[in-house]
Structures are given as C-alpha cells and as structure tokens.
Amino acid sequence: MRLFRISLFAQVAVLGCNSGDNSVATPAGVPDSVHLARAVAGLRPAVEVEGRPVARWSLAERMAHHKVPGLSVAIIAGGKVVWAGGFGVKETGTTDSVTATTLFQAASISKPVAATGMLRLVSQGVVALDTNVNRYLKSWQVPDNKFTALEKVTLRRIASHSAGLTVHGFPGYAEGKPVPSVVQVLNGQKPANTGPVRVDTTPGAIWRYAGGGITVEQLILSEVTGEPFPALMKRLVLEPAGMTQSTYEQPLPEARWAEAARAHHADGTKVPGRWHTYPEMAAAGLWTTPTDLARWAIAVAAAWAGADTTLLPRAMADQMLTVQKGSFGIGPSVQGSGRSFRFGHGGANEGFRSNLLYYPEAGVGVAIMTNSDRGDALAQEFQYALAAEYEWPDYGPKRIREVARDSASLARYIGTYSLNFNRQTFPLAVSYQGGKLMFTFAGAPDGEELVPADSNGGFHGVGQGWKISFSGDTVRISPDSNMVIVGKRK
Numbered sequence: 087m088r089l090f091r092i093s094l095f096a097q098v099a100v101l102g103c104n105s106g107d108n109s110v111a112t113p114a115g116v117p118d119s120v121h122l123a124r125a126v127a128g129l130r131p132a133v134e135v136e137g138r139p140v141a142r143w144s145l146a147e148r149m150a151h152h153k154v155p156g157l158s159v160a161i162i163a164g165g166k167v168v169w170a171g172g173f174g175v176k177e178t179g180t181t182d183s184v185t186a187t188t189l190f191q192a193a194s195i196s197k198p199v200a201a202t203g204m205l206r207l208v209s210q211g212v213v214a215l216d217t218n219v220n221r222y223l224k225s226w227q228v229p230d231n232k233f234t235a236l237e238k239v240t241l242r243r244i245a246s247h248s249a250g251l252t253v254h255g256f257p258g259y260a261e262g263k264p265v266p267s268v269v270q271v272l273n274g275q276k277p278a279n280t281g282p283v284r285v286d287t288t289p290g291a292i293w294r295y296a297g298g299g300i301t302v303e304q305l306i307l308s309e310v311t312g313e314p315f316p317a318l319m320k321r322l323v324l325e326p327a328g329m330t331q332s333t334y335e336q337p338l339p340e341a342r343w344a345e346a347a348r349a350h351h352a353d354g355t356k357v358p359g360r361w362h363t364y365p366e367m368a369a370a371g372l373w374t375t376p377t378d379l380a381r382w383a384i385a386v387a388a389a390w391a392g393a394d395t396t397l398l399p400r401a402m403a404d405q406m407l408t409v410q411k412g413s414f415g416i417g418p419s420v421q422g423s424g425r426s427f428r429f430g431h432g433g434a435n436e437g438f439r440s441n442l443l444y445y446p447e448a449g450v451g452v453a454i455m456t457n458s459d460r461g462d463a464l465a466q467e468f469q470y471a472l473a474a475e476y477e478w479p480d481y482g483p484k485r486i487r488e489v490a491r492d493s494a495s496l497a498r499y500i501g502t503y504s505l506n507f508n509r510q511t512f513p514l515a516v517s518y519q520g521g522k523l524m525f526t527f528a529g530a531p532d533g534e535e536l537v538p539a540d541s542n543g544g545f546h547g548v549g550q551g552w553k554i555s556f557s558g559d560t561v562r563i564s565p566d567s568n569m570v571i572v573g574k575r576k
Contacts, residue, residue: 118161118168125471132466132551134483135537148467149174152460153354156184156347159468160376163476165384165449170377176457177348178356187331189338189346189373190455191361193433194255195442196334196372197300198406199382201245201417203322204307205402208241212310215242215405215416222306226269229284237289241306244299245417246410250289253280253298256366258436261359265337268305271366272298293412293568297369304368315367326397327385329378336371337363346373347457349437354458357437370435376453379442383430383453386418387446407446412568426479434462441465450476463549484551491538496523499536499543503561505573514561514573525554 129143149157156174160167172184192199207213213222218238220227228239233250243249257279259265264277274282283298308315316334324332331345338346338361349357364370388394389403398406406416407429413419418429428451430443439461444451452472454465473481496518503514505527514527516536523536525547534549543556553564559575 118163121472121475122161122169125468125475128471128474129464129467130470130474130483131548132470132483133537133546133548134485135548136485136487143467145173145468148464152458152464153350153352154456154458154461154464155350155354156188156458157454157456157461157464157468158184158186158188158190158347158376159455160186160380160453161472161476162380162384162444162451162453163449165387167377167380167384170375170380176346178350178354184347184457186377187345187375189331189342189375190440190457191349191364191370191433191435191438192372192374192379192440192455193370193435193438194297195374195379195431195433195440196368196370197245197297198417198431199323199372199379200300200303200307200319200334200368201406202327202382202386202398203319204241204245204303205398205406205416206322207307207310209399209402213241213306216240219244219302219306222310223302224309226272226305228302231285233285233288237291239285239289239299239302241303242410242416243289244296244303246293246412246414247295247299248290248293248411248414249296249299250285250287250291250294251283251296251299251302252286253283253301254295255297255434256280256364256370258362258364258370260357260362265363265365268301268308268365271301272305290411293414295568297366300369301366304366307368319367323382323397324378327378327382329374329381332372332374332378334367334371335373336365336367338373342373347438347455349435350458351437352459361438362436364435370433374455376455379440379453379455380444380451383442383444383451386429387444390446413566414568422480428479428481432462434459439465441469443469445479448479450478466550484546486537486539486546489538489540491541493518493521495541496538499523499556502576503573504576505561505563505571507571513576514563516561 126145129148131141155178156176158172160170170186174184176182176184208215239249266278271278272283304315311318319334349361385397389398390407392400407420408415409420413421418431420429422428425448428445433440440455442453470483499516505512505514516525524533526533534547536545539546545554555562561573563571
C-alpha cells in the first residue's frame, strides 16, 4: 500500500558520495559543500512534539534505518542546480555506487512531465483541454454512462485528477511476466493486473487521484500524433527541457541496464528481476535522474515567468501551475503563494520512491530519487534538512502540542481495523506499548506513535505527520488535505 511512503564532511565520504555532474553554479554566501555537509548530518523528523528533545540524524543512519541502499539528489538554489550526486549503491550487496547520472524510475512524477507534452500539443492546436476526449480516441473509447451524460471527460480533468475515472495506480509487471497493451490496461483485460478504467462519478465533480486517467491521456497523445509515446515525449519534452539522460521506454532497453538502480523492497531485499515494467508510461514509466527532473522544473518555472518559453508557452505554463481541483494544477501538485508558491510531485513504483519540489519565486528546491519502498520517508527527512539549510519558505517539520491522555482513555482505541482504500482492504493495528499508543500498517511497517491532539479521539502520527481520528469503531486517516482513508474495527 502506497499511502502517499565523524565530522560533517567525513559523513559524505562514508556514504560514498559521487557527484558525477558537479559543474554547476554556486550562489553567493555559504559554499554548497558546507550546506550539503550540514544537511547530510541534520536529517529531521516530519513531526516535532513540543517539550520533547529534537531529533537529528545523519543520512547514513537513516539510510540504514529505512533500509534504503541508494539515493540520488539534485539541489536547486538561485534557480539553478547547485549540487547533484549520489549516496550508497545501485544494488545492495554490491559496490556499484549511485551517482548523479544513475537512472531511477520516476513513478508518478512521470505524470506532470507527460502533461507538459500534452500542453505543447494544446498550444499547437492538435488537442484541446476542454473537449470530450472520445473525439480524439480511435482504438478505444471512454464508455458512456449516466455520469458522462451529465459531463464529459476532458484532458484538463484527466491531468488534474478530476475526470471521475477509476484505477488509482499500477503495480507494474515483474520480469518474465506478459505485459499488456495500453488498450488491455484500459479494459482491465488479461494480462493486465488492474481493473478497467471507467467513469464512476460525474466528471469535474471531485478530485480523486487516477493513474487510469493518465493512461487514457497517453493513448490520446499517441493516437493524435501517430507517434510511439516514448518518441513523442522525447521530441516534445525531454529534448527541449535538456533531460538528456531520460526515457519513457518500457521496458528499459538492456543497453541501459548498467546505468540503472535496482528496485528494493521495504525490508531491504531485492525486487526479483531488477524492477517492474510499466506499459502505463505517462502515469509511471519515466526513467530519469534528479538532475533531469530539476531541469524540467526550472524550465517550467521559466516559462511560467515568461523568461524562457522554449519548453512551454507562458499561457500553458500558467494553466499548468494554476489549481484546477484539490491541490493539483494540470499535472503537478501546487500550493502556496508568493515566495511560498511551490509545485512538484511524488512517485512510488515497486521498489522506487522519489520526490520533486520547487519554489519558482524563491528559486529553491530539490529532486530526490531512491531505490527502495522506504525511500519516501528518507526523502522527506532529507528535504527538511535541506529546507533549513537553504531557507525554503514555509517548509519544515510539523510542530505539535501533545494533549495529556491517561492510559485508560487511550485503551478504547486498541484493536485491529480494516482500512478501505482504492477498493481494497488493509489491516491497521493499534496497540499500547511503553506508555505510548502505536499503530502499524502497510505504510508504517515499524509502527508509529500516535500523539493525542485533543481529548476527542484526534491524534497525529509522529512518523509521517498524518492526522488520525477515532469515533466509535471508525478510524479516519488523512495523509494530506486531499485524502481521507476510512476504516472499521474488526
């Protein structure tokens, strides 16, 4: 379940830091080597509880804790990549170091990059954002029903996750397994391992994350241009953005395997067959590096500011970075305003976790890519350290106040709950250990402390900062403002 999961300089050396591509500008002030060394020694948790000691860890400690073999990062400051490099190894049990040019699966960060290509075609008049997509589809059509009779599925709604389409995400296909065509994926036909993509609520009515919709977008772009999706994205996005290492080819050509990090499970073991293949390329198929992702973000921001429209016309970049529904623009997540305005996206494929975040007005941000199912927690802790070093606006650990609750009042929440998420069920266990209420489930395998936020069943999860509330036999988990996962006591 993927719920969106020594001295300072010696620490860098111990981790096996390899810059690979460090011929970049350094802003005035503290040297970036100093910023980096302090950040590498100063990872911090998502939540800090008032009155408790403040935790600080080294990157080496947290890589070991989260069982993440390798991590690559590109740091943006002053609107430029100021440092790029790697830590750890491509594959556990080897000495093959991660560098700035190591390829990782970007997973869902593939979506906003693909949306860039779609918007380029909009600007050229090839497709329109607010037209019924069935006008463009040839080999497959969005099935009409009572919901599409009221409103239509459009590219704007697809890319902002408000088209009413189903299928949250994709598990990919292990090496040796048959890989379905895009039409088979959309129909949920074997060998596809996900259900059919259908409209089950009125298009435009709600925000709901749907990789299924992005796969419809992929088919549209290929059919209106007559080009294979990887070649189309190379022409429309990767080359104009300077993403020289990147490709949407699935599976990754064997000639490039040596460049790629291997996928790893949350327990540190290797994913069989190196990694999974994703025919859902627009939703999950991009192979890339943090440097290339940073270049994409900088190019989008330059278009948005009207400074450089090589990648996108300014009007298209403005629409991309304007909230359409929930907290999403056309492709990326967008939040804040002024210097605090930021955009980005996270990614979770089998054995890979990544994150991209950029503040265009402040000119600061980061792209982090890892080869582990636990890499998202590590990336978040590293981002908080980088945010402190580079003074990102409005970004840092959540600070909470603990409300006193006695053990008897906490005991009422102990038990096992069944969570319903994306039409699947997952167990959540709540227990009382060492004077603390703890919960354990697929997204928190080590268990997380629940800190009481009020006297009425409200809590904060210390590990991720999620809001969790209990009411009778019902539990509600809110990983972010767009998502609520509901469960019942068994």
